[in-house]
Amino acid sequence: MTFHREGVATLLVVLVFDAVVVGLAYAFLPVWLAAVLYVGAAVLLGLVLNFFRLPKRAVGASDPGDVLCPSDGKVVVIEEVEETEYFQDRRIQVSIFMSPLNVHAQWAPVAGKVLEARYHPGKYLVAWHPKSSTENERTTHVIESPHGPVLFRQIAGAVARRICWYMKPGQEVAQGEEVGFIKFGSRIDVFLPLDADIQVELDQLVTGRETLLARLPKP
Secondary structure (H helix, E strand, C coil), rough: CEEEEHHHHHHHHHHHHHHHHHHHHHHHHHHHHHHHHHHHHHHHHHHHHHHHECCCCCCCCCCEEEECCCCCCCEEEEEEEECCCCCCCEEEEEEEECCCCCCEEEEECCCEEEEEEEECECCCCCCCCCCCCEEEEEEEEEEEEEEEEEEEEEEEEECCCCCECCCCCCCEEEEEEEEEEEEEEEEEEEEEECCEECCCCCCEEEECEEEEEEEECCC
């Protein structure tokens, strides 16, 4: 387990804030009230450390056609939709909702060449809102795997205000390579061909980089 680099600035701010609160409480407040603030400061620090944690995990795929879950969370959507930005055809959309308690890093669901890595500014609707996929702050990433392209989006939620991504068009990525991070609540949409064999179910809790999301048909 390590601490994610995207959380360093936040951690420093919290450490300074906690130090000020603890120092003032120790100097000016009654013991019982100071103790309450000490606990609050410790809880705040614990939440930041938990949110920006980055566990070490083995890649859970064994076949080139395997698609891994790109993030931790809960499967909230499995449905056939019209993907209008890149493919412009019918696809199976699988959406994973991340709570504030989940690890918020993202990993490449397949290995291959990055065909698209695009950022879209937008709104901050709650992450489970149907329009969040097309109207919220988000990114669109497409990776050309040995079994065809896979598109996934990082989508900001009502609280999240910053999406980080590390891929560029033309870059080669390994399956399970860390490719992004979303701060404070979010969702991931994955778009797969209609004949993909979906391996997850609605309301299933999944683990990024480990849980098998789907199997792609051979080209």
